[in-house]
């Protein structure tokens with residue numbers, strides 16, 4: 001980064017600089033006249049030392065990564081001729097942590113912080129342009145934060161949903177069931193679960209193939225999801241093991257819900273457009289409610305035991 005001239009000796013004029021747009025005061029031109037114009041070769045970093053300066057690109061372009069120390073490259077911006085970088089660091093009197101690299105051979109005007117402040121005192125136009133620029137940057141930063149939050153939420157949702165069926169997955173259950181159990185204990189409200197295991201699913205796979213098995217799982221998941229209230233949750237917590245989580249639901253009502261699920265599963269279409277006799281699926285259902293003083297582990301164990309009884313009793317049925 002070598003000084004090649006001063007602003008006065010360069011071919012550039014004050015009107016080329018966005019920050020000084022409409023500042024046709026000759027005093028501004030005089031103040032900028034001795035400022036250094038430096039050349040930065042393509043690929044070279046703008047070495048700022050520990051001093052924040054204002055840089056204005058006169059020719060070429062710079063790439064600016066917000067914070068060289070955070071390794072965050074998501075907010076990289078390109079600074080074009082007439083645009084400035086470093087004004088915020090100058091105003092904050094902070095070290096400029098932005099990593100500035102020349103994308104092509106550049107000429108930059110360098111304005112020392114003391115002069116920036118003198119010019120702000122002298123020129124209302126500059127102060128107004130600076131405020132406008134900072135307001136634009138704050139808006140851009142906020143928009144980027146919102147985008148990142150949305151993206152984070154999207155990936156979080158993705159990690160809590162099962163890819164095949166779209167139901168909540170085991171990770172969701174591990175995170176949410178303890179919370180739902182705690183809320184139920186605090187409110188004194190009932191919490192029930194229905195564990196569902198598809199019957200002879202190995203045989204179904206062996207007979208109809210794994211792809212048909214996947215379709216059957218999706219059909220079963222759809223039946224469960226569409227049969228629940230909006231406040232209930234449908235979960236796939238294992239291979240062919242599904243669950244309905246029913247807040248504010250006592251055991252007797254959960255048993256009725258399970259009966260309805262069993263009936264709908266029995267008549268569900270696995271392949272609506274298949275001409276061959278339809279393979280059908282049934283499930284075994286184990287129902288349990290959170291006991292007074294019990295926790296989510298005891299609840300799962302009780303539902304598991306009920307499910308075992310439903311299997312033992314001949315499958316395609318509900319056990320409590």
Ligand SMILES: Nc1nc2c(ncn2[C@@H]2O[C@H](COP(=O)(O)OP(=O)(O)OP(=O)(O)O)[C@@H](O)[C@H]2O)c(=O)[nH]1
Nearest residue numbers: 197198199200201202203205210213214217239240
């Ligand atoms: N197609 C398909 N099959 C799966 C998936 N996850 C688990 N399975 C199958 O589900 C079957 C479960 O078999 P088992 O646990 O022996 O139980 P079952 O054959 O259903 O017998 P019962 O539960 O006793 O009625 C296995 O053959 C698994 O391969 C899946 O995502 N897709």
